[in-house]
């Protein structure tokens with residue numbers, strides 16, 4: 001299933017937020033979206049999820065305009081985990097994950113043992129089995145975030161959209177979550193702040209700046225020291241590791257390492 005943004009622009013209050021963004025999410029890939037705060041990652045994710053309509057351009061799901069499809073139809077194909085996702089507080093952890101099955105249920109498809117199994121597997125996948133009976137409001141931020149991911153997995157989408165999914169997670173669960181996403185038989189798009197995580201787990205990376213995609217390709221192609229300096233204003237050394245992978249070492253401002261590569265800075 002192919003998800004595409006074709007020349008999409010979006011603005012609000014007379015301010016242009018996204019300008020002429022085009023992107024084909026290739027079936028089966030893990031695409032990372034990186035960029036500074038306010039560069040438009042969340043805005044692009046909500047257009048890709050069909051939550052917002054572009055002011056111009058189109059978002060296509062398998063060649064069909066996403067805004068012409070019903071919400072239920074979209075929800076059977078695409079799951080979105082939002083940055084500040086909230087869930088009603090008077091439910092248990094397991095019930096929060098069960099909500100992921102909603103698009104698949106109906107008068108002719110009532111809740112079944114299979115739904116129970118899918119929900120159980122999603123909870124196990126995010127390492128939340130011991131807390132499945134707990135009330136939502138008693139859970140920590142990281143535990144809630146893992147359950148949001150479990151709900152999206154229980155939705156069994158073909159395309160998983162994750163807006164900063166590793167927020168609130170400790171490093172073990174950050175790595176575990178990205179590994180888990182990578183292992184799924186699905187297409188995934190994740191807005192990420194950690195460039196090394198994007199470089200480790202993503203097949204391709206789209207780098208955003210000022211509401212535009214300024215680079216798109218393998219981690220090694222996109223995350224050059226020059227580009228990171230020009231977009232984020234941070235001096236780095238990039239170690240290229242083959243197969244499009246790379247590792248980024250950040251240099252503290254004022255340190256000898258930060259002074260040395262300054263010549264590469266793009267103004």
Ligand SMILES: Nc1ncnc2c1ncn2[C@@H]1O[C@H](COP(=O)(O)OP(=O)(O)OP(=O)(O)O)[C@@H](O)[C@H]1O
Pocket residue numbers: 012013017035036037038039040041042043044
């Ligand atoms: N509803 C809105 N009204 C006004 N401005 C908005 C609205 N939504 C987004 N923006 C602005 O659009 C820009 C892009 O926001 P967006 O949330 O897409 O960025 P982001 O790259 O996801 O940022 P971050 O890394 O901080 O999460 C920001 O300057 C933001 O303030």
